Amino acid sequence: MPVPLDGPLLDAAAGRLIRPYTVSGGRTRATAALDLLTLVRATGNVPRSPLGPEHAQALALCRAPVSVAEVSAHLRLPAAVAKVLLSDLVECGAVTARAPRHHDNPADISLLEAVLDGLRRRL
Structure with missing residues (x-):
């Protein structure tokens, strides 16, 4: 379920009004070990400190297991930037992360193609 990106953060003509590095507080590295296929899911725990709107949007996307990609x-x-946001959510206990399950071959090209096809259909 996509989260609408409207309001003060997105302008139809100009695009995103806040630079991605600002969203992550200038951080470029996640503190949790996340890759594009890592599955994240909300735990139901409410973060103790207030988080930014992008954190809230990411958390809303994690109601069901979803990949970092x-x-x-x-x-x-x-x-x-998404990895930094999700890492923050993992640290505060609002999200869990786990590596995807692979059957026989962890580098199975068909799995990667399926993820790519799914992303193309949603965008």
């Missing part, structure tokens, strides 16, 4: 695409943010 999907969160990045829905938020229209670079993957590195």
Whole structure:
């Protein structure tokens, strides 16, 4: 379920009004080990400290298991920025992260193609 990006953060003509590095507080590295296929899911725990609107949007996307790549695409943010946001949510206990399950071959090209096809259909 995509989160609408409207209001003061997005302008139809100009695009995103806040630079991605501002969203992550200038941080470029996530503190949690996340890759594009890592699955994240909300725990139901409410963060103790208030988080930014992008954190809230990311958390809303995590109601069901979703990949880091999907969160990045829905938020229209670079993957590195999405990883920082999700890492913050993991640290405060609002989200859990786990590596995807692979059957026989962890580098199975069909899995990667399926993820890519799914992302293309949603965008």
